[in-house]
Amino acid sequence: MELNAKIPQGDLKDKWSYYKGNVKLVNPANKRKYNLIVVGTGLAGASAAASLAELGYNVKSFCFQDSPRRAHSIAAQGGINAAKNYQNDGDSVWRLFYDTIKGGDYRAREANVHRLAELSVNIIDQCVAQGVPFAREYGGLLDNRSFGGAQVSRTFYARGQTGQQLLLGAYSALMRQVGLGKVKLFPRYEMLDLVVVDGRARGIITRNLITGAVERHAADAVILATGGYGNLFYLSTNAKGSNVTASWRSYKRGALFANPCFTQIHPTCIPVKGDYQSKLTLMSESLRNDGRVWVPKRKGDTRKPMDIPENERDYYLERKYPSFGNLVPRDVASRNAKEVVDEGRGVGESGFAVYLDFADAIKRLGVDEIKMRYGNLFDMYYQITDEDPYKVPMRIYPAVHYTMGGLWVDYELMTTIPGLYALGECNFSDHGANRLGASALMQGLADGYFVIPYTIGNYLADHRPDGLDINAQEFETVEKEVNDRVGKLLSVNGSRTVDDFHRNLGQIMWEYVGMSRNEGGLKKAIKLISELRDEFWKDVKVLGRNEELNQSLEKAGRVADFLELGELVARGALNRNESCGGHFRAEYQTQENEALRDDENYCYVAAWQFKGDDQLPELHKENLKFEFVTPSQRSYK
Amino acid sequence: MSNGKKMNLSLKIWRQADKNSAGEFKDYTVNNVSPDMSFLEMLDVLNEELIIKGEEPVAFDHDCREGICGSCSLYINGRPHGPKRGVTACQLHMRSFHDGQSIVIEPWRANAFPVVKDLIVDRSAFDRIITAGGFVSVNSGGAADANSILISKDDVEYALDASQCIGCGACVAVCKNSSASLFVGAKIAHLSRLPQGSPERHKRAINMIKQMDKEGFGSCTNTEACAAECPKEISMDVIVTMRKEYMKAIKEME
């Protein structure tokens, strides 16, 4: 299979303009004859569904929560990047592009990333027009903060709840279209499979999560905006419902899955407390603007943080990376935390934590200012730990947070199945091997508001609406497969709960496919996961029926898919004999323990093709060409 | 309070098979509850035990478990989201309870929020209220530069205080009249305070309030229970703003 990214011609900065000027269009009167399915109502899905409906297409919008407003994007805290250069501190589209490509450790496509940087400025305009209350300065202009991996202040924010405000903006646009009759909403619906007819994506099979009814939906194109797969690790910062099912089912229907092993571990999360732990809570990266990360210099120092004098503390990020200090990218910060913990210098009861200390910032800026900047994060920390971060340093540790990998898409965001698109976190497109903070919100909204409205027309213009009937044989077949699978999950009636399996899978992933990976461990993981999968299908216990609201059944389907995905992630990691970004192979590091890339052999997107349940997936390579920047060893010193 | 020791608790939980069935309270016990567990983690533990015993687990809504998605909606010992001010049930920790305590857990109760199963209710009425007018009518693309209109810090902070509503429905659940005034007021206050939302402010107020009434929410009791129980501590101010906007809108129409 030849992977064609369909990158437009011309100089980097002209590609998107050239594309827009030459793309095929659908005449306004014809748009209303097309039916589109958008799965997901996070930033990517809600913005796409609203924008496509505004253009005149008929849109069906699906989400598994009870309301589109509750999609996982709502939880994003810190902010969204845009190359506005309002601060006059030297930012530009080029610099945002460059930071993102470099931050991704040169494993993303130049053309996509440049387009993202260009569109970033429109996003802020769009959101402000919708009434998103971004933070402002006293003069009434928009305020910015800094995030990791950048030396400019380009992050727009709304306290510590930027994702919420952006999503409510996109949700309001979506609901406006619902009112206008252009979007039909399907909340508490879960897509369980994709229907491909004559090689084109033509519909989905869903389960109504209240009644259990399995239903067919046909369309002229299907857009997935179903988020990331961080919950593969069981414990992550993702919402409990976040899952891979829509992408995974599409993979099994022929869409290639790219760079599955590019997973991001976020450096600042609240450490694990006990076995009952159900998720991990992020403490936004924005905290690293003012918080200082440290551990005691001495191993096994169990004194209280306040009792450790300044000269016995090791502010290791500031020491090792003087130019970026506490604002190094996430992968670097996480790895360094693991390193000091492995040395026995971790803090807290478990020893699996480092300090994030605000004492200096409070001295410098005052409590009120800190409250204004981070109040809700401090409150959240206090709720969870019962410790007051205004008085004692926070304890933090890395946790799984984001997945750069996802469905392979070309420049138009189309997967390898014609008519199937992937937007937002569920595609692999823009972040390479490591995502910079405040860039996921940017990508989701760029994809939904500004990219898909153009690119989908180029496909639809070649495919007249034919009002495909849901009684087509292909729908019948896939629906039966879905029903069989549901029936199978319910009939095993074994002895272990779904959560038990999920936790077990998470332990394997964290241990062998987590922050540091090596050949032996990855091989072991592949074996363990496949054994666990067999056991799942023999011993899982799912009570109740299909024809009712059945949360165990919902979880079981998702975990079954994670049990397949886990193996692909491990295989991807095993294939990539280099370290880059969030993918760290212990065998490949510099003398200073930094990631050692191998551009000669691995400067490609690894796109995996499903070949059957009993077969190994096939690897396809999209070679990355760097025409405008020169990949170099990343340095944040 | 618990002093870090494990607790044994007795729970009284509302069980209801579906919208059309009658529900009832059932008694359960959970032992060895750590004070560091969240309330939902305590329910997870109960559910794991139930499944192993072959009993159906308790259904409840949740997703982010960070107090921001508005999914969780438990009425705990007579209060929405439980005993602690300013937190959602998912952010409530077991250290707020003590060993041997009995805890009653119910769904939101309101005509406009029918029970779907156990502790899960249907809050789609909120979505329909937003559909009626909780937006600014702008299409994607073509917006002017974001700094072209200045907005004072006070206005933005006020708007954000209101727009941080998570749409959980605690305000409705606690209100004797099941009024949705705090929810509706929050959206009206958010948008009417910003220049972008101003042109449609009157139409918005009329349409949202009309929809609110149509959904079967009651009228405001002025007892301020909603603001007291709101996990985001949204103030009664927004209801005052809502009324003002509505009155102005009515006048304009006359």
Ligand SMILES: Cc1cc2nc3c(=O)[nH]c(=O)nc-3n(C[C@H](O)[C@H](O)[C@H](O)COP(=O)(O)OP(=O)(O)OC[C@H]3O[C@@H](n4cnc5c(N)ncnc54)[C@H](O)[C@@H]3O)c2cc1C
């Ligand atoms: C705690 C936290 C904080 C973050 N903070 C930031 C930040 O400050 N800045 C930043 O840039 N990024 C941040 N991120 C990352 C960012 O929030 C996400 O990457 C982004 O919101 C993903 O958006 P999305 O639209 O792709 O998917 P999501 O928001 O995850 O939405 C997925 C949607 O798909 C639906 N769905 C999924 N599967 C199915 C199915 N099978 N059937 C039907 N519907 C389905 C869901 O219902 C949901 O509506 C943060 C992430 C976390 C976890």
Ligand code: FES
């Ligand atoms: S689960 Fe999201 S607010 Fe409680």
